[in-house]
Amino acid sequence: MARQPSYSPSSSSPSASSSFLPAHSDDRQPFIANTDKEYPPSSYTNFTKFRPRRRYIYSIAAALTAASLFALLIFGFWTSNAEEESFNLPEDATLQAEHDDVQEFPQSVVIGEPTEKFRDNLQPNLKYITSWISAGWTNDVMTYANLIYLGLLTERIPVVPMFVPSHIGGSVPPIDFGEVFDVPRLSKAIRLPVVEWHQVKNRSSEALDELGCWNIWQAVQEDEKRPRWSIVPQHLKLDISYTTVPSWVKVIPGYRHDLHAWFWSLAALAFPETRAENLVTPLESPTLKVSLPPDEQMLCYDYLYYVCANQPYEFDFDYSPAWRFVGRHMRWVPKLEQLADTYVRKATGIEDGKPTPPWIAIHVRHGDFKNWCNDVGIPLKECFASLPVIARRVEEVKAELKERKGIDVEHVIMTSDERDPEWWSDVVKMGWFGIDHSKTVEEHGAWYPVLIDAVIQSSGAGFVGTDRSTMSTLARRRVQSWRDGVVRTVKWGKPDSDDH
Ligand SMILES: Nc1nc2c(ncn2[C@@H]2O[C@H](COP(=O)(O)OP(=O)(O)O)[C@@H](O)[C@H]2O)c(=O)[nH]1
Ligand SMILES: [Mg+2]
Known part of the structure; x- marks a missing residue:
């Protein structure tokens, strides 16, 4: 049985649907499949081999034991200190320490080069998600x-698909996860190999793979009588037969205004006994009309956005396990950081040879979001926070940066x-800088305005968000975790929404 949620659905929690505002936008857009375009080539094709760090530490420990008890004591002190450091030091320092280690998994997590059918590239003794x-x-x-956090919980290798476009236009080709996030660095930091689908199955393969997956969507909501739709299986040439998960995965049983499922309820279904007890007749796959139970080697779920460990919309909370154990280790690829830096330097007019100054980013x-204002008939000028209202929070961030860190941030x-x-032009009148994206799409591609802006938002000394x-x-989580920065959030919806 799912336990009771830690808050009441009728409370004024941000996720209560009584508010006209979105708890979080889950703004589905119509997607246009664009499978005949070549994807950008991956910059990362070689698999890093991983070996758990513990084995490395054990062998050192054994050698030290043989050497002398004194050496062992010193080592014990060092390792316990190192463990402590990995939780107390700023993340950059942690990662530095991790980079010094050579970590290898006992074997390559796939058999070799991407294959026409994905199963031909899976290691028979490994499990995936x-x-x-x-x-x-x-x-x-x-x-x-x-998804990757669920990989940690179930001790399975996450196989991550590409990003597909939404707000940037349905005809834009997908972009690899690894073009945005540094996958080898992530794998090292979380000590679990993470692979991308294009490393498993050939991106140009025309072979359709049958696959049995769990369908969470029909257990958490009743409006759509089908699994959550996604264009991704089309890109991956997968023909999926879905099995609906049991209703006990749902965080608030019977409550139609929340869609979350528990992480551990979903994880339980990854294990043979709970899986077997909950098998029901699968839905036929759309193309080959096969009926398959959830795959035991390539475990799959239709949609993992609405998943939490303790309460819905958990990324908003400091303890968020998906953030702490995975999200904060998803660092931008260096190329993207460098690109964002050139945009910041250009925007702020910094001369060549001078370092990029620290900044406060606003999002x-x-x-x-105007739809929610329109729905309740509040004019946009009153509904969205005005620039002077935002400026109050910018001033708070400046003051806290000065007080807590002793730095003056002007930009x-x-x-x-x-x-x-x-x-x-009103933004410029406030003395703030805008980023010139007039040539970004042409020069770097349609994904890059949002990617560059996300990097800029996460790389400042402070951040003011919506x-x-x-x-x-x-962006708020990143500035806190990566920069020990100062953050504020501007409320909106009515003229006085942010008056506090
Ligand atoms: N370039 C750019 N795009 C943005 C910005 N804010 C929103 N967008 C676009 O709008 C989308 C908003 O969807 P999402 O990322 O899920 O964030 P949310 O809807 O605000 O929760 C982004 O992915 C971008 O495509 C911004 O500051 N810069
Ligand atoms: Mg959104």
């Missing part, structure tokens, strides 16, 4: 972090999905 996405890009980042999310950079040129935006939520 995968899932699909279908929302805004940041929701999708969270969904993949949840103002407008775009489709303020605005990122937003707002397109109104008048609004942007309430209810997952893009702001992750």
Whole structure:
């Protein structure tokens, strides 16, 4: 049985649907399949071999034992210190320590080069886990972090698909997870190899693979009488037969306004006994009309955005396990960081040879958030926070940076999905900098405005975000975890929403 949620659905919690505001935008957009375009080539094709760090430590420990008890005591002190450090030091220091280690898995996690059918490339003695996405890009980042966290819980190798476009236009080709996030660094940090689908199955394969997966969507909501739709299985040429998960995965049984499932309820279904006890007749796959139980080697779930350990929309909370154990280790690929740096330098007009100054980033999310204002008939000018309201939070961030870290941060950079040129000229009048994306799509591709903005949001000394935006939520988490930075969130919905 699922336990009772730790809050009441009727409370004023951000996830209570009584509010007209989105708990978090899960703004599904129609997707246009674009499978005949070549994907960008991956910069990472060689598999790193991993070996658990513990084995390395054990062998050193054995050698030290043989040498002398004194040496062992010293070693014990060192390892316990090292463990402690890995939780107390800023993350960069932790990662530095991890980079010094050579970690190898006993074998390559796939057999070799990507194959036409994915099963031909799976190691028979290893188990894998995968899932699909279908929302805004940041929701999708969270969904993949949840997938990888479930990989840790079930001790399975996460096989991560690509990112597919939503707000940036349905005809844009997908981009590899590994073009955005540093996968080898992630694998090392979490001590679990993470692979991408294109490393398992050939991206140009025309072979359709049959696969049995769990269908969570029909156990957590009743409006759609089908598993969560995603374009990803089409890209991967998968023909999926779904088995609906038991209703006890749902966090708030019978409550139609929340869609979350428990991490551990889903993890339980990865194990043979609980799996066997919960098998029901699978839905036929759409193309080959096969009926398959959930695959035991390539465990898969339709959609893992709405998953939590203790309460819904958990990325908002400091203890979020998916953030702490996975998300915070999903660092940008260096190429993206360098690119963002050139945009910041250009925006702030820093001369060549001078270091990039620290900045405070703002994320103002407008775009489709206007729908919620329109639905309740509040004019946009009153519904969205005004620039002076945002400036109050920027000043708070400046003051706290000065007080807590002794630094004066002068540069303020605005990122937003707002397109109104008048609004942007008001931004400049505030003394803030905008990022010039007029050539970004042409020069780097349609994914890059949002990627560069996300990197800029996460790389400042401080951050001011928009309430209810997952893009702001992750930027806030990153600035806190990676920069020990100062963050604020601007509320919106009514003229006085942020008056506190
Ligand atoms: N370039 C750019 N795009 C943005 C910005 N804010 C929102 N967007 C676009 O709108 C999408 C919002 O969806 P999502 O990432 O899921 O975040 P959320 O909807 O705010 O929770 C982003 O993925 C971008 O495509 C921004 O500051 N810069
Ligand atoms: Mg979204």
